[in-house]
Amino acid sequence: xxxxxxxxxxxxxxxxxxxxxAGLTQMALASRCNxxxxxxxxxxxxxxxxxxxxxxIIAAGLGTSLAALFDY
Amino acid sequence: xxxxxxxxxxxxxxxxxxxxxAGLTQMALASRCNxxxxxxxxxxxxxxxxxxxxxxIIAAGLGTSLAALFDY
Numbered sequence: 643x644x645x646x647x648x649x650x651x652x653x654x655x656x657x658x659x660x661x662x663x664a665g666l667t668q669m670a671l672a673s674r675c676n677x678x679x680x681x682x683x684x685x686x687x688x689x690x691x692x693x694x695x696x697x698x699i700i701a702a703g704l705g706t707s708l709a710a711l712f713d714y
Numbered sequence: 715x716x717x718x719x720x721x722x723x724x725x726x727x728x729x730x731x732x733x734x735x736a737g738l739t740q741m742a743l744a745s746r747c748n749x750x751x752x753x754x755x756x757x758x759x760x761x762x763x764x765x766x767x768x769x770x771i772i773a774a775g776l777g778t779s780l781a782a783l784f785d786y
Contacts, residue, residue, distance in 0.1 A: 698721040
């Protein structure tokens with residue numbers, strides 16, 4: 643079974659990749675999602691373990707679906 | 715933006731569908747994932763909001779990837 647620390651790290655990298663591709667700063671994405679920028683930064687660094695609801699809010703903020711978000 | 719209650723409800727339905735397709739009881743999947751059966755039941759009913767790490771453990775327990783889990 644994949645090491646769970648690895649899961650949050652890879653998820654964080656995915657969020658950062660999609661955010662940069664969308665041309666958004668952390669601040670811009672955080673405000674779209676009504677999240678604190680430092681919390682979003684923690685997710686991107688893989689040191690946060692977001693819930694399904696937060697993940698779905700971030701997907702919406704990136705203008706993508708959960709399926710596309712996890713397609714990595 | 716999708717209503718977050720809707721997200722947990724649809725996710726729960728997805729888990730149940732994949733579990734039944736895999737021929738697993740809730741008890742069997744819960745023990746594979748080292749989760750309490752009642753917690754897994756709550757996820758399937760959409761009344762729990764699991765974290766990314768729990769979601770990845772359930773995907774592994776179902777023998778699938780996060781990408782396939784969210785492909786609905």
